[in-house]
Amino acid sequence: MSGLRDEIRSxxxxxxxxxxxxxxxxxLTSEAVRxxxxxxxxxxxxxxxxxxxxxxxxxxxxxxxxxxxxEQHQPIGAxxxxxxxxxxxNVLTKTLVTERDIGxxxxxxxxxxxxxxxRLTPLARDEARRRGIRIERSEV
Numbered sequence: 034m035s036g037l038r039d040e041i042r043s044x045x046x047x048x049x050x051x052x053x054x055x056x057x058x059x060x061l062t063s064e065a066v067r068x069x070x071x072x073x074x075x076x077x078x079x080x081x082x083x084x085x086x087x088x089x090x091x092x093x094x095x096x097x098x099x100x101x102x103x104e105q106h107q108p109i110g111a112x113x114x115x116x117x118x119x120x121x122x123n124v125l126t127k128t129l130v131t132e133r134d135i136g137x138x139x140x141x142x143x144x145x146x147x148x149x150x151x152r153l154t155p156l157a158r159d160e161a162r163r164r165g166i167r168i169e170r171s172e173v
Contacts, residue, residue, distance in 0.1 A: 067104040080143065084165035132156035135166065146171045
């Protein structure tokens with residue numbers, strides 16, 4: 034049964050992608066990345082692995098249609114007193130998190146914090162994976 038479900042999801046994703054203008058895959062996109070430490074590099078690699086589960090994203094990266102550029106560093110000698118920026122998680126306190134809830138999150142969302150007793154629907158989990166959103170469980 035899950036094989037059939039996966040096949041239906043795959044077909045729907047392809048159709049939705051085509052409807053949303055999938056023909057625009059020749060467009061080059063660039064994403065600025067800030068890497069100041071080994072921890073930043075590890076976090077970037079983990080996010081890349083998660084986002085790579087989306088076959089469209091993985092194909093664009095493999096074809097060179099999605100680039101990663103390092104953000105400009107401060108001049109040598111400039112002091113920086115702030116720690117590397119960590120993405121602030123969005124927090125959902127719902128008992129059941131649906132695909133619609135994930136879709137309502139902002140485009141810049143990379144981390145979603147949910148309660149220990151909260152449950153995600155399978156489609157919500159797929160949507161989070163597709164958008165590269167990491168799910169964390171809070172102690173509440």
